[in-house]
Amino acid sequence: MEEELFALKKNETWILTQLPKVSKYKARLVAKGYNQVDVIDFHSSFSPVAKTQFDVNNAFLHGDIEEDVYMIPPEGYKDASPNQINKSFVTLLVYVDDILIVGNDLDKINLIKQYLNRKFSIKDLGNAKYFLGLKIHRKKSGIYVNQRKYILDIMADTGLTGCKPATVPMIKGVKLNCKSSSTLNEPEKFRRLVGRLIYLNFTRPDIAFSVQQLSQFMHEPLQIHWEAALQVVRYLKGTPSLGLFYPSNSNKLLESFSDADWATCTDSRRSLTGYCIKYGDALIAWKTKKQNTVSRSSADAEYRSMATTVCELKWISFLLKDLQIPVQLPIPLRCDNQAAIHIAENPIFHERTKHLDIDCHLVRDQFKQGFVLPQHVYSKVQQTDIFTKPLEHTAFYSLRDKMNLRDLHLEEGILD
Incomplete structure (x- = not known):
């Protein structure tokens, strides 16, 4: 200290001084505004401030x-x-x-x-070992990142240190809504737990779906929501050392998987978007998110998920470029919905999908420019199922393994 x-x-x-009487103004500096991309955010306005009426040529010379x-x-x-x-x-x-x-x-x-x-x-x-609660272990074969200590703290805080482990974070068939049980007497404990699970999601994509489902009810949690949150903790009890492994000998190719669960929300009938993005064998981005509007068909929901994935791929490609890492194009965009693939590849479909105008043009344009290549995959090998629905343990473990989640504490006896 x-x-x-x-x-x-x-x-x-x-220095200590008296607070002067001043007028307060608010402004923001927007760096690299020239990075806005046509179709994605070219016409968007960020942090609007008063517009000037002149410009100085080569201002940096002055x-x-x-x-x-x-x-x-x-x-x-x-x-x-x-x-x-x-x-x-x-x-x-x-x-x-x-x-x-x-x-x-x-x-x-x-x-x-x-x-x-x-x-x-x-x-x-x-050498980095801990950073913002993330444990980092480096070895010749790659980098292993987990939040084991953070998980142990969560279990202690909820009183489940000695509980029986659960096999999955959410039981298959469970549908959470805002009116299925009594109101929780202590909503603060639910909000605190879900907030900690959200942070844990940085290294635990296997709980992304469960955390998204729980976070919808932060404003007024019910008893059933609290029980579902404790189910996640019981699952973590059996997998505290599970973390992401980034192999050093992996290929240098980006690939993406996009999926949607149509009208899954029983309260709003909005669909759920799920995607994951890999760089070689390493999982570098994933998300589970409720869509902003109601989709009129499963193809609509899938196409909106594809558009969201393309936006994330554009951002990642810019980031990799800043890090001087080449990106090989086109990037595979794997989806299990044939209709959504046809919409991206065939402009004739656009007349029948005018309500998808923005998303339609976004994916279509990036396909034409050679940035992404939509590809159909069978549902049984769709890696994003784990982000859009609760699964039985066999399917869940299979998809979890494909995300390169490993327990090196168990495999190699790593000590904290």
């Missing part, structure tokens, strides 16, 4: 910069020779005062750490 206070004083973080700034020449700039491009790459992931630094040049990484230490007085923790 004294080190923290010393660092604050050393950097002259604040400011003095004392530091040297190195940039990779943009596409189309031909004057720079290859030996003039900086090949080192270092990136920082910053969350408040917790920082992960990654790069391909150890010397550059050390220089950055030394610079940050001079400026802010940092504590070098060495």
Whole structure:
């Protein structure tokens, strides 16, 4: 604590003064606005502020910069020779005062750490082992990430440390709604538990469907919702060390799976979108989400799920590009609904699907541009079933294994 206070004083973080009487205005800085993409968000407005009536050409020329700034020449700039491009790459992931630094040049990484230490007085923790509650274990074959300690805390908080484990997080056939049982006497405990399960979902995609179902009832939970939440905890009891494994020898190809459960919500009759995205054998993105509007057919619901998946793929492709990781196109977009595939590939269907206009054009345009390639898969090999419905344990375990969820504590005797 004294080190923290010393660092604050050393950097002259604040001075005590009287609060002046000022007018309050609110504004936001939007970085890289030029990254907006046609069809996806080209015509969207973000953080609107008062519009100006003039612009300054080459405004950056009118400011003095004392530091040297190195940039990779943009596409189309031909004057720079290859030996003039900086090949080192270092990136920082910053969350408040917790920082992960990654790069391909150890010397550059050390220089950055030394610079940050001079400026802010940092504590070098060495190779990453824990970050924001995530345990990170590195080995030659890959990286293993889990939240075992966090799960043990959840079990202790709910009094289920000694409970009998459940085989699945949600029992097949269970349908949660807002009027099936009595109101929960202590709604705060439900909200606290579901909030913790939402954070646990960062490394446990196997509970994504259950968490989405429970999070719909945060405003007024019922007794049956609390019992369903405890079912998830009992499932975690049997799998506390399960975590995502990212193999180092995997292929470098993106692939995606999209699915929908039509009219699954008994309260609103809205459908459920589910998708997962892999980079090689590594699962890097997944989601279970209720759709914003009611779909008039299963094909409508599936197509809206495809559009949501395409938007996520676009964002991931931009992120990978920033990390200097090439993306091979087209990206397979696997769906088990033939009608949705035909809509994407055949413009004749568009006349009969005008109510799908935006989603229709989004997926169709990205298909025409060679960004995605819709492909049909049979329902029994659809990997996103685990994100759209409760399954019996055999099917659940099969899909869980395909997400590369592993227990290295059990397999290799890793200690905390």
